[in-house]
Amino acid sequence: MNHIKKAGIITGAVVGGAIGGTISFVGKMTRQKFIDELGESIVDSTILTGGIAGDIASGATNVISGRIQNRSSKVEEGKEELFSAGNQVVQNFVHNVHTVVDNSGEILEGVKEKDRRKVVRGAKTLVKVAAVGVITVGPIKIKTDEAEKVCTPSKHDSP
Numbered sequence: 001m002n003h004i005k006k007a008g009i010i011t012g013a014v015v016g017g018a019i020g021g022t023i024s025f026v027g028k029m030t031r032q033k034f035i036d037e038l039g040e041s042i043v044d045s046t047i048l049t050g051g052i053a054g055d056i057a058s059g060a061t062n063v064i065s066g067r068i069q070n071r072s073s074k075v076e077e078g079k080e081e082l083f084s085a086g087n088q089v090v091q092n093f094v095h096n097v098h099t100v101v102d103n104s105g106e107i108l109e110g111v112k113e114k115d116r117r118k119v120v121r122g123a124k125t126l127v128k129v130a131a132v133g134v135i136t137v138g139p140i141k142i143k144t145d146e147a148e149k150v151c152t153p154s155k156h157d158s159p
Helices: 001-030 031-070 072-113 117-138
Strands: none
Touching: 001 031, 001 117, 031 072, 031 117, 072 117
């Protein structure tokens, strides 16, 4: 891993630690699991954002320097990094759309079945997605309370 990628990840961790770490700490101190998970999701999301930004910066640097130095291997390496970063963004977006759809469905199912727990569980996840999205302004990685989930994990539940 090169220095540019590491810098992106470190920057994401610092920003996430400052914002999300503080929120998580408040959640732990007040014993509010939702707030703690929200903070952890912010940390995870900013690290993911930093990693993707590092891939983009590294890829762009390799493409430009490879063109200047007339080294096709370096250009190809840069293109692969840019493709990887773009792929991560798309996968994250698709995963988050599935999360929103699944939890919206859980809310509707809970309303239909008059199951308050399903409604609350689905709503909590949607609130986390919205809050993390507003705070991090980048890819979103949500920490959910898996112990409460009744349904079996789908292929979309992995990051």
